[in-house]
Amino acid sequence: MQLSDIQAMIMHTYRPCALRVFVLKVQNARTARQFLEGLITGDAGTPHLATADQWEQQHACRVNVGITYNGLAALGVPDSALCTFPDEFVGGCVAAAPRIGDTGDSAPEKWQKPFAGPDVDVLVFLFVTDKVDTEKTIEAASARLRQQFGDTGACQELAICDARSLPGDVAHFGYRDGFAQPTIEGGPPPLIPDILPQASAGEFLLGYENLTTDPVPAPPELSRNGSYAAFRILEQDCQAFEAFLAEQARQTALAPELIAAKLCGRWRSGAPLTLFPDADDPERDDPGSFARYNSFDYVRTDTFKPSDDYDDSRGNLCPIGSHIRRMNPRHSRVAGNSGLSHRIVRRGLPYGSPYDAANPNDGIERGLLGLFIGASLKNQFEFLMKHWANDGGFAGIGQTRDPIVGDNSPEDSKFLIPVEGSKKPVVLRGFPRLVRTRGAAYCFVPSVTAIKYLAALP
Numbered sequence: 048m049q050l051s052d053i054q055a056m057i058m059h060t061y062r063p064c065a066l067r068v069f070v071l072k073v074q075n076a077r078t079a080r081q082f083l084e085g086l087i088t089g090d091a092g093t094p095h096l097a098t099a100d101q102w103e104q105q106h107a108c109r110v111n112v113g114i115t116y117n118g119l120a121a122l123g124v125p126d127s128a129l130c131t132f133p134d135e136f137v138g139g140c141v142a143a144a145p146r147i148g149d150t151g152d153s154a155p156e157k158w159q160k161p162f163a164g165p166d167v168d169v170l171v172f173l174f175v176t177d178k179v180d181t182e183k184t185i186e187a188a189s190a191r192l193r194q195q196f197g198d199t200g201a202c203q204e205l206a207i208c209d210a211r212s213l214p215g216d217v218a219h220f221g222y223r224d225g226f227a228q229p230t231i232e233g234g235p236p237p238l239i240p241d242i243l244p245q246a247s248a249g250e251f252l253l254g255y256e257n258l259t260t261d262p263v264p265a266p267p268e269l270s271r272n273g274s275y276a277a278f279r280i281l282e283q284d285c286q287a288f289e290a291f292l293a294e295q296a297r298q299t300a301l302a303p304e305l306i307a308a309k310l311c312g313r314w315r316s317g318a319p320l321t322l323f324p325d326a327d328d329p330e331r332d333d334p335g336s337f338a339r340y341n342s343f344d345y346v347r348t349d350t351f352k353p354s355d356d357y358d359d360s361r362g363n364l365c366p367i368g369s370h371i372r373r374m375n376p377r378h379s380r381v382a383g384n385s386g387l388s389h390r391i392v393r394r395g396l397p398y399g400s401p402y403d404a405a406n407p408n409d410g411i412e413r414g415l416l417g418l419f420i421g422a423s424l425k426n427q428f429e430f431l432m433k434h435w436a437n438d439g440g441f442a443g444i445g446q447t448r449d450p451i452v453g454d455n456s457p458e459d460s461k462f463l464i465p466v467e468g469s470k471k472p473v474v475l476r477g478f479p480r481l482v483r484t485r486g487a488a489y490c491f492v493p494s495v496t497a498i499k500y501l502a503a504l505p
Contacts, residue, residue: 048233048248050100052272052494056111056172056394057251057420058099058234060225063109065175065185066210066396066416068278069192070161070488071202073121073168076504078201080122083169084502085195086110087495093195094173094188098495102235107177108188112498113276113490115139118168123504124269131265132491135424136275140487143424147432148454153484159280161205162486169202170278170490172418181211208280208486210396210416218397219283219413220451220481221307223317226341227375229390239341242350243377246390251422258388259426264491269501272494274420277428280486281452282414284479285402291478299473301464306475309464310450312369319343320365345372345379363467367442370451373435382434382441389435391427392420414485424489450475452482 050058073079086096097109114122116137120129135143141155141163149155155163171192177184189207196202218224228237229246249257253264254271264270292303299306304327308314314323316331321343330336344351345359359365360379365372372379376386383389399413421427434440437454439447448455450462457477464473493501 048252049272050102050234051098052496053099053252054111054274054492054494055097055099055101055109056174056276056418057274057392057492058231059102060228060238060394061109061174061176062225062238063174063176063396064178064212065181067173067175067185067189068208068416069169069171069173069189069196069204070167070206070208071169071171071196072161072166072205073118073201074203075200076121076123078199079169079196080502080504082196082199082201083112083122083498086112087498089195092191094192096495096498097174099234105176107175107180107184109174109176110188110192111172111174111492113170113172113278113488113492115167115169115488115490117165119491121168122501124501125504128265128269131262133261133423133425135429136489136491139489140277143429143489144484144487147429148437148448149484149487150454151456152480153454158484159206159486162280162488166205167488170488171196208398208416210398213397213401217315218415219285219399219402220288220311221315221402222311222313223315224395225393226313226317226337227371228392231392239337242342242344243387246387249422250390250427251392251420253422255422257422259423261423261425266500269493269497271496273497274422274492275424275428276490276492277419277424278488278490279417279419279484280398280414281417282412282483282485284481284483285413286407287479288481289404289407291481294477295475299475301473309366310369310462310475312365312371313340319371320369321345321359324364344377346377348378361465362444363465366462366464367444368439368447368450368462370449373441373449374431374452376435376442379442382438383430389427389430390421391431392418394418394420412485414482420492450478450481453480455480 094110175185230241232245232248249255253273296303314327317340318328347357379386395417419428436449439445462475
């Protein structure tokens with residue numbers, strides 16, 4: 048595997064303190080291709096494309112790029128190559144919306160401009176890891192990028208999306224985030240050790256052996272070492288979430304924090320219910336907790352042996368319908384064979400200021416800028432959203448949806464909390480959709496070789 052040919056965000060977690068996403072429309076194909084090439088070959092003042100071989104190096108900022116299907120066409124990729132891309136990528140996020148639960152308040156007609164239209168061609172991701180001069184670094188890098196794509200007439204800036212890390216590395220619902228990332232064969236180790244088996248390179252990179260039947264785009268110099276990413280702007284309704292916890296605590300006599308843990312599968316500290324089923328980890332502030340909190344499974348395996356009789360396959364510790372169990376079932380038996388069959392790389396950062404329960408109606412939108420990366424949009428991102436997030440049949444628990452990211456409505460939503468020793472679970476009902484899609488784009492994440500291929504187009 049040639050790590051210097053692979054964009055770093057596929058293989059490595061940056062732990063950024065800021066993210067800026069430039070949403071661009073190609074205005075001049077030739078100069079736009081030169082702009083992309085300049086991210087590889089440009090002078091020292093130009094933010095350079097981050098590649099996977101640089102994962103141990105310290106950089107104040109890193110740049111990665113995604114190109115939509117319309118963007119590839121606008122850059123001049125010939126029809127003979129465009130027709131080899133899979134249907135999900137060609138159709139884009141708007142066409143995918145009904146399949147993956149982007150309906151109602153999350154439907155494309157409710158998205159921020161310009162995401163529901165045809166103009167989104169290129170996304171430039173500027174990750175900033177400089178914690179001392181974060182804002183200065185991001186503005187200086189932004190100014191230089193704008194010189195390269197804007198002043199040259201290469202691309203029109205349609206929008207920017209900004210995100211910043213929150214104190215304690217939490218998301219807006221208060222959970223510590225960023226634990227479970229797959230170890231990709233041939234790549235660098237994840238920041239947090241992963242006890243699950245290595246994922247084959249072909250699950251996350253095009254041009255390698257893959258069990259899916261997705262077509263590999265041609266020619267090889269365009270596709271190999273590339274991947275796909277679903278970019279998502281996900282608004283989180285913090286007020287509704289906290290109100291739901293309080294109401295369900297009143298109705299069930301369960302503590303609000305226990306309900307929050309059951310919904311997610313983790314306490315808000317990040318401690319998994321599988322390891323801490325009755326109370327949060329008293330050592331949750333220990334710097335080594337991140338590694339501990341990823342060392343669990345739902346059934347006893349060769350790498351997870353807490354006891355000879357260990358088995359949480361019925362969800363008595365961590366409910367089967369909880370968010371982390373749906374999105375990463377580990378060795379559980381679920382729809383689509385093993386829970387290891389549809390793993391995905393997740394990158395993201397919150398946007399909006401921290402939620403203040405004392406001022407719930409402040410009018411500030413809060414959420415997550417998320418990237419969900421894999422070699423197959425259909426078999427990874429879309430499979431998770433369609434079959435695991437929005438179908439209770441994924442593990443035989445009836446027609447329930449993911450309580451956090453599912454397409455829920457107060458009229459029919461429910462969540463089951465098993466009670467050990469009882470056939471009757473605690474049932475939580477009446478919660479709204481807590482996370483709404485505000486924009487999305489399907490991107491091809493090209494390799495360095497692919498960007499050079501684009502630059503050489505006539």
